[in-house]
Amino acid sequence: MSTIEIKNLTKKFEVEGHVVTALDHINLSIEKGDVFGIIGMSGAGKSTLVRSINFLERPSEGDVLIDGVNLADLTEKELRKTRSGIGMIFQNFNLLEQKNVIDNVCFPLEINGVKKKDARKRAKELLVLVGLQDKEKAYPSQLSGGQKQRVAIARALATDPRILLCDEATSALDPQTTSSILALIKQINEEMGITVVIITHQMSVVTDICQKVAIIDSGRLVEQGPVDKIFRNPESDAAKELISGKEIRYTPVRDLQSVRKIRIVFQENSAYEPVIANTILELGTPVNILKADTRNVGGRAVGEMILGLPEGEEIQEAVIGRLKASGLAVTEEETQSVSLSPDARRPVSPASAGTTEVEHE
Ligand SMILES: Nc1ncnc2c1ncn2[C@@H]1O[C@H](COP(=O)(O)OP(=O)(O)O)[C@@H](O)[C@H]1O
Ligand SMILES: [Mg+2]
Structure with a gap:
């Protein structure tokens, strides 16, 4: 009742x-x-x-x-x-x-x-x-x-x-x-x-x-x-x-048409940590956030991101493994261009991604 x-x-x-x-x-x-x-x-x-x-x-x-x-x-x-x-x-x-x-x-x-x-x-x-x-x-x-x-x-x-x-x-x-x-x-x-x-x-x-x-x-x-x-x-x-349009952010980085892209989904049971930043720091590799559509729900990020992975299959698998270990759902994206602006060609470096702001707005 x-x-x-x-x-x-x-x-x-x-x-x-x-x-x-x-x-x-x-x-x-x-x-x-x-x-x-x-x-x-x-x-x-x-x-x-x-x-x-x-x-x-x-x-x-x-x-x-x-x-x-x-x-x-x-x-x-x-x-x-x-x-x-x-x-x-x-x-x-x-x-x-x-x-x-x-x-x-x-x-x-x-x-x-x-x-x-x-x-x-x-x-x-x-x-x-x-x-x-x-x-x-x-x-x-x-x-x-x-x-x-x-x-x-x-x-x-x-x-x-x-x-x-x-x-x-x-x-x-x-x-x-x-x-x-x-x-x-x-x-x-x-x-x-x-x-x-x-x-x-x-x-x-x-x-x-x-x-x-x-x-x-x-x-x-x-x-x-x-x-x-x-x-x-x-x-x-x-x-x-x-x-829509209120909290969605697009962060086009550079044209990664030829590079492997993955979609990650933050769910309710996803780990409570700045996953992207930790992945970058732990593996010492940049990861490009091509599109971010996350928002803060009850103190944690919910939504999805499209990431462009660095070159080299070994490091790509390491990144995917690290994200999965944090409970994120990871799927491959087709390698078509995500709408990109030419003036934002900066990969996310450990220095600029070392905060939770990447995922938690
Ligand atoms: N006491 C009332 N007499 C006449 N029209 C009313 C009255 N209360 C609300 N309305 C009308 O009902 C509609 C919904 O109003 P309201 O419930 O106040 O909307 P909201 O709170 O979503 O802004 C509006 O068109 C409003 O003009
Ligand atoms: Mg009212």
Whole structure:
């Protein structure tokens, strides 16, 4: 049984006499403990979808089941209870500006009738968790964006939710703050077993912490699956547009038309090491990276490269053997020219390849 099941979900809005279909027959299952990404262009329907998960938007058609319970079957009171088990954070934090940090975190508890003393105790624990124990008395206007989002996370966790919905939660933050907030969300997922749904237009957010991803385009779900699979091989036009061209790098080196070429594939179980650099250093031979299409997925390189091997069968076999020993899949490439630019005729030397940057962007 999935934590979140979205069945045939359609949401239509009537705007000035005409109907906008924000979601069009969406089917999606999110399993307990997932960190699930939902990506799409602006206006694709992401926020409407995430708001439908807790019935802030009522579907025009279709169903939402949380832990097997159909939200449409619930009374208002039961729905409020279910909603308190679903935390939510937003791009603009939505803190109460006139309340200080601890009162913001206590707020959902007090609404739920928790005694003030108990609410404060819980809030203090949560502020420790998010690293803001020394900001209890501060007001939102005195905090940085990252600190505000930490308060919002503490507030979202106050009612012990099973699910955390994040709608563009890092979109207003700089890259470094984004990383620290994503690390916190990952920690919450792992340590508290909370299912996380991440809505974002930033691909790096997905590759950083999501295991699965769904792509929506004009209200339709066009593709879904494991992040590494979709990012390695996007099939839908929307996925290609979102993913391709962003992180793909071509490093043409020189025309190796007559030289042996191999394709190597970095998989999930590939060794966690700068394989190319180590191969070059250990064998004392240059290897030409003709094409690189790798990206960082959960801290390791996933994707493929085409390498031009040095001349001489013995050294070629040594390179292939070394790469295979690191768990890489190696196949021969046809010796046709890879598109090359004449100004980049520099082989990768041990000096320039001695960092992980060759494989980890
Ligand atoms: N309350 C609303 N009333 C009318 N139209 C809406 C409403 N909410 C969203 N929409 C429309 O639904 C579509 C999807 O919006 P949204 O879910 O906010 O997309 P995203 O979050 O992917 O940018 C857009 O065309 C938007 O204008
Ligand atoms: Mg949105």
